[in-house]
Amino acid sequence: MSFTAPDFSRIYSKALKYCAYQERSQQEVRDKLYALGLHRREVEQAIGQLIADGFLKEERFAIAFAGGKFRMKKWGRIKIKIALREKKVSEPLIRQALNSIDQRDYLKTLQQVLLSKSKMIAEKDSVKKKYKVAAYAIQRGFEPDLVWELLRTEDVE
Numbered sequence: 702m703s704f705t706a707p708d709f710s711r712i713y714s715k716a717l718k719y720c721a722y723q724e725r726s727q728q729e730v731r732d733k734l735y736a737l738g739l740h741r742r743e744v745e746q747a748i749g750q751l752i753a754d755g756f757l758k759e760e761r762f763a764i765a766f767a768g769g770k771f772r773m774k775k776w777g778r779i780k781i782k783i784a785l786r787e788k789k790v791s792e793p794l795i796r797q798a799l800n801s802i803d804q805r806d807y808l809k810t811l812q813q814v815l816l817s818k819s820k821m822i823a824e825k826d827s828v829k830k831k832y833k834v835a836a837y838a839i840q841r842g843f844e845p846d847l848v849w850e851l852l853r854t855e856d857v858e
Contacts, residue, residue: 709746712739716747720756724765730757760797763790767798771807775814778802780842811843832837832841 712734716846719725719733727748734744751757763785770776778799783796818837824830831852840847 723761725761726788763794763798764801771802777842
């Protein structure tokens, strides 16, 4: 099935608005266009045009996504990596996005997460309390070795 210029213009316009709202992955745009009832050829043509016009760039998306989840939701690298994989971002771009997170900021955020959670836990036994704090940070996607290292060296009680 071939579609006419006005049809493509309408499709492209919808895809453009979707991408203009916030950075999107190619998979998110694909899913949106398929939800609109488009066929594979139409979807790929629209995506190709969005890439050519600079409205869809996987690298820009991955870095923005990683930075946003880290700053706003205080996610660790593991959770960000899993979320980017779910959005079908390539491994090299995932590594690049994770490397874009400043290590000093990362450690400072992890310390804040640990301290904040520690204040909320009303556990008297310090070993149990540290375990609960560690479990929380690990669940947020921070690396277990890093979490335990900070808990050993920092005073988070």
